[in-house]
Amino acid sequence: MARLNIVEAIDQALSQEMQLDSKVIILGEDVGRDGGVFRVTDGLVQRFGEERVIDTPLAESGIVGMAIGMAIAGYRPVAEIQFAGFAYPAYDQLVSHASRMRNRSRGEFTVPLVVRTPYGGGIRALEHHSESMEAVFAHVPGLKVVIPADPYEAKGLLAAAVRDPDPVIFMEPARIYRAIKMEVPEETYTLPLGKARVVREGKDVTAVAWGAHVRTLRDAAQRLEAEGEADVEIIDVRTLSPFDFETVVASVKKTGRAVIVHEAPRSCGFGAEISAQIMERAVLQLRSPVIRVAGFDTVPPLAKLEDYYQPDADSVVEAIKSTLKF
Amino acid sequence: MARLNIVEAIDQALSQEMQLDSKVIILGEDVGRDGGVFRVTDGLVQRFGEERVIDTPLAESGIVGMAIGMAIAGYRPVAEIQFAGFAYPAYDQLVSHASRMRNRSRGEFTVPLVVRTPYGGGIRALEHHSESMEAVFAHVPGLKVVIPADPYEAKGLLAAAVRDPDPVIFMEPARIYRAIKMEVPEETYTLPLGKARVVREGKDVTAVAWGAHVRTLRDAAQRLEAEGEADVEIIDVRTLSPFDFETVVASVKKTGRAVIVHEAPRSCGFGAEISAQIMERAVLQLRSPVIRVAGFDTVPPLAKLEDYYQPDADSVVEAIKSTLKF
Amino acid sequence: MPIRPLVSYSIERVEVLSPEGVVDDSLMPGLAPEQISRLYEYMVLTRQFDDRMFKLQRQGRLGTFARVAGQEGAHVGAAFALRPDDWLVPAFRETGALILRGLPLVQLLQYWGGDERGAAFPQELRTLPVAIPVGTHMLHAVGIAWAMKQAGEQAAVLTSFGEGATSEGDFSEAMNMAAVFKVPVVFFCQNNQYAISVPYTKQTASPTVAQKALAYGMFGVQVDGNDVFAVYRVAMEALERARTGHEPTLIEALTYRVMDHTTSDDAQRYRSEEEVEPWRQRDPIERLGRYMRTKGLLDDVGAADVLARADQKVADAVAAFEAIVPPGPEEIFNHVFAEMTPQLVEQQAELMARLARRR
Amino acid sequence: MPIRPLVSYSIERVEVLSPEGVVDDSLMPGLAPEQISRLYEYMVLTRQFDDRMFKLQRQGRLGTFARVAGQEGAHVGAAFALRPDDWLVPAFRETGALILRGLPLVQLLQYWGGDERGAAFPQELRTLPVAIPVGTHMLHAVGIAWAMKQAGEQAAVLTSFGEGATSEGDFSEAMNMAAVFKVPVVFFCQNNQYAISVPYTKQTASPTVAQKALAYGMFGVQVDGNDVFAVYRVAMEALERARTGHEPTLIEALTYRVMDHTTSDDAQRYRSEEEVEPWRQRDPIERLGRYMRTKGLLDDVGAADVLARADQKVADAVAAFEAIVPPGPEEIFNHVFAEMTPQLVEQQAELMARLARRR
């Protein structure tokens, strides 16, 4: 076991999956010699050659559309979109084709495709580099949406995504790409898609997040524990679609309280879906209303104002306290 | 006053707005000589000429992108996307530019653009012609999303959209384009964006919908009234973004029950947002959990199976009864 | 030094069979008489099927569909150049090509009748289902071609589309990627001069579709789309260049949509009968028939026989179509993913229970 | 009849000023000595500003940005041909053009420093803010050009972008629409031969960017992008054709990105110093300087003076930049819509209250 960050864990997962299955190939802008702008594909072109690690022209719809064809013809493409903010041109290919080729053809043609993309703010980036639009993928029938929260998850979930027979949007929290290092097994392993993870057990309140904000929850939980204010159960959603409502609902039934955290705009974000599910499945067990701590219904601000936009441990602590005082 | 259907009401609104403001122009595929595939722009090119009613090449991103430029330069383009299922190629222009030019430039440049598009199923159409993806627009900061439910609303809301200083996605329920005829004032009028409408007052349960499913609610309400089962308050959302939570919440506080109906896939649909808002603002007044009657998390089926997919009065009646029995 | 030419191009047009039915022997592709008869039979079958589909649609037994009558020379000619291990990635106006690929007529009826099982084109036919969103599917062809090259297969992909599709950004991205990656794909444009109501001149200011290839460093050529021999020849050559040299090609088959856009359209709203009429005279089936008659490959009896056999096939398909048991509602959920998610399981159970209650 | 040419094209390349500083008089655009000096001054100012921005970035006082050093001949030359009532619709590597349009240096610093107020380009400059999503903004230029034509203005739009942008579908849609609608727009491509790490040959198989115009029935031309006179000449002619004849043009200014892609990039990962070095020799500012010296428009003293004045302007801008009071958090909500929605009012109040509690 080595201590890896998320970038390294994904790089390793890709390398191992390519090693295991010659049908796995990588394509995207700057994924080759450059190793990707975040270095996630570092070393892969050297190891597997330009035939399997393909620098593409600058065309996101083209990348995904071509990858759909590769997948139909038996390959397992892992397409990189350089930032989630540049995935919109590929939205049509994802919604109109990747997600429905199986259904359209009643299983004759399938699209085992992974689209990897860094997402989220907190990296002091230019406009369009801080997008967090997981909800617009999670709403699409036929797409899976997976978001790891740490290097161990990143490796295991990506391996599972690559082996999955259906299209998976794999969103990588750019903000913590290098911020968390942890022991990651050298050998390959998969983590099941569609299963949330209880990161920390607690009895007072259920806190739900994904990606970078699982860490925000940890910070908040530690603080609340230290202050003796609350024992927080943390759930890392891992897979937004299919969403593991069972794990979340079971927790909420136990704690009677829930706080959902995401940095996407509040309105119609994935937090709404979780809240609605709790409403439908556990409202009688609630001791206070489910609260969303979310990004504002604004464009993510540029660097100077960015910190005000992101949910942080402070706002989560406040929200949790308010549910306890309700 | 004449009795108009939705198609005629929109045609009239467009004609009047063009008459009032020479900066209003129309562009899209087949909007000219053909009058649009649904005849919504019938007669406009004859009246206003090819300079103001523009048949474009087949390119949705191009239509919206070009319209953004027109709007920046002082025009008020009303772009038609032939079916909502073909709006995805334009999603990038809408999200990356239309919705944020004002914010980006701190108000120096603005995009008073309307994108009209028929949406929804029930018309026995080909694949991609039954899409109901309002939620993926409602999640985007800086876009307004408006959906009329009858001819009167269609005319008044469209006029308001055309005069609005910001981009509006105006989604027209294709299923009821010609199904409802009603008296529509000849003179121009606007209905406020951002305001829901109480279509029918009732004391037992709040039923919320938009577009074609306001009619579904009426049918259900009538049946429940006839059966003496329930007095249903119906709310027609009209504007999904900005969402008029006040009207909905006030109603739920009164009735203690809510059923939300939409035909978009259930997961992460706009119903989730409404449910979450009720959770946040009125949970204490609830007598039973908020229920969503929605499309399945599947691709809308083709004609043979389509009827099973759409929420109908039967399923709404069942849902309402279940909230009453809770 | 100052102003100097960097690159020069010209775009050619290929014609083999004149409207009167006379071929240019120097260009005539090598087709055995038996092959020519088969071509003719497929074109007639396509025409008769199209006609019958139209009637079924008018009777409410099929949904909206796009007629192909008058364009058989283009898409049947091109598909005739395909081998079984080539792929076809079609749009929605290639009925004849789908028939040639071996797709049962009944399945086409099923599809246009609103039953997804009709789009379950058997994998081994290497023919993707109809693509409704205009311009989007050519990228899939590029990806499939990439895969074939990577796998070392000596085969190619033909992807067909209308001239309207060339205005979509995805067309450009597909062309560019095909040329950059040198994949064995042939872009086959049926330029029928209309995209619903929008005529060619409003679609693009380019005098030809063929020259759009130049933007990508690709080879482009125009062919008379009502001349099945020219189309076949050009497609065959392009496919061969693709299979052996991994050279993509853009073919423009210039034809005309003599029919309404689809069964939902009324072309009289936007074009005159005078414009259409001359194109009716250029009917590709009649043109081929004329040639075959001069060559002794067809006579009145033979023509009637071809027609009768086509009609019989169509009648059989319609009978089979009418016997199909409609899909069950549980089907809605079964093909979203390889395995149903808990949500889908739940929703399926909910629907089935609701239906049971109503019964 | 058979195979006959339909259309023929050739693409030309324009050069006016040789690397040694000698002009072809027959092609030299009409520029008064004073104009040439201004051109030079703007190019030097751009260079010095770019350099200083780089240092500020390295000190953490600016965020990621794209350097333009070495490309001043291209985008400054083109922008010099614009009139005040023309529009500029830029990408992100046109610092010199923005300066020429009258944008205060301090505002550029503010923008790249992560403050939206920096992108509040005053309306009257008719210059849109930087467009980060590659290839998307040319459509806006087409729409603006349409509006100008419709309004009867005798003015044009110049939109600039890199060669990488030509691979995006939106580029193709913009080109096509511009040509179909005959709007006064000039597409100006700075082909610096790299899109981050992707070299030109992996971006497109087309030998030139200029010939991409042929796909749209548009006029295309290549120009030496390090030759400011040639660029100016070609841009001026294209703009004039646009203003008077509503004829769009695609200009390819062939240059080279001698710098890293942005301050986040390390070009050594993907290209060698040997490849870069010859291009450093083709520096557009030095080339212009050579010409000016032979014509007596510049000497050592003058050159030093230009440099000093540029540095002073840059220093003043930096000082002004450092004095800017950061935007307040309430600003996040103020520009989403003309009027704040109830949601935004609520969220703004929530944030301000939270900040007040923490204080």
Ligand SMILES: Cc1ncc(C[n+]2csc(CCOP(=O)(O)OP(=O)(O)O)c2C)c(N)n1
């Ligand atoms: C992306 C998209 N936009 C719009 C439509 C609606 N539509 C269907 S066919 C068509 C015209 C297609 O023209 P062309 O590509 O020339 O093909 P043809 O119908 O002439 O065969 C349009 C606009 C669509 N199916 N997809």
Ligand SMILES: Cc1ncc(C[n+]2csc(CCOP(=O)(O)OP(=O)(O)O)c2C)c(N)n1
């Ligand atoms: C749609 C989109 N995809 C990807 C990116 C990331 N990106 C920024 S600049 C760039 C390369 C641009 O190359 P080119 O158009 O040649 O312009 P240059 O940087 O060379 O000036 C890329 C891939 C982006 N900004 N937008």
Ligand SMILES: [Mg+2]
């Ligand atoms: Mg056509």
Ligand SMILES: [Mg+2]
């Ligand atoms: Mg470049």
